[in-house]
Amino acid sequence: MSLNLIGNYEAAIWLLGMAISDLIFCLFLPFHIVSAWDNFTWRFGWILCKLISIVTFTSMYSMAFILSFMSLEQLFFNKFSCTSCRFNASKLMLLISWFAAAILSCPSLLFRVVQHRKNGEVCMDNYENVSTEQAASQGLKRKSTVLYMRLIFGFILPAASAAICCCLLVLKRNSFRTQSSVDYRIRKALVIGHCLCWLPCLFLPLWQHHSTTDISAIFAIIIPVSNALAAISACIKPISYIIIGKHFCFPWMKDDCTTTRNGEIEMADLK
Secondary structure (H helix, E strand, O other): OOHHHOOOOHHHHHHHHHHHHHHHHHHHHHHHHHHHHOOOOOOOHHHHHHHHHHHHHHHHHHHHHHHHHHHHHHHHHHHOOOHHHHHHHHHHHHHHHHHHHHHHOHHHHHHEEEEEEOOEEEEEEOOOOOOOHHHHHHHHHHHHHHHHHHHHHHHHHHHHHHHHHHHHHHHOOOHHHHHOOHHHHHHHHHHHHHHHHHHHHHHHHHHHHHOOOOOHHHHHHHHHHHHHHHHHHHHHHHHHHHHHHHHOOOHHHHHHHHHHHHHHHHHHHHO
């Protein structure tokens, strides 16, 4: 089966994993929209406050790990002739991606709270827990750790993995055929899209945390915009999955894909 049909079934499992992550994120997106429409007032309780934050960053981390594993798989696993072994390895790495993403999202479970403000209740991160000076200092360290962790695993990891694997592919003999394949172009587009959409959302809070000048009014505008950009990416990517999904086939779809391809060839002959 040709690369255009993506005979390597592991590519299909990656696509399914990313689609599930984005779908779960989109299911909770209406709560963000209602809260933003109501001047960021939170009316859904503390359980949903924590759960939505966990789902958001689990989706982000899982997407980052999946893209990183995809780059490594294309570099190292393509030399294995055993299709079932590659498919099982891809499923295992997908499960590892979700598990690691869930672990890295635990700070939302600990520090995401509903706080009372003048204009109502707000769902936000509180890294201090108590109101002593020592706790405030520890809270700043916790916040810095969480923000750096999100930037490293959410942006730097997939970007660095894709860049390194791309450079190593250039050095391989069959690099031109690999880079001209549909599979390679799709993976590269997904990595670029993820990094561009999530970088502002991950970098701006870190910049705000270390900023020494009072530009809170600017951050109050651009941070919600960056969050909206990350949310839009999760909504747009499922459309791209539908468009590129015709290139991917699972093992149980093999007969259907072969039949469809033969039918297309017959129609072309008739014309």
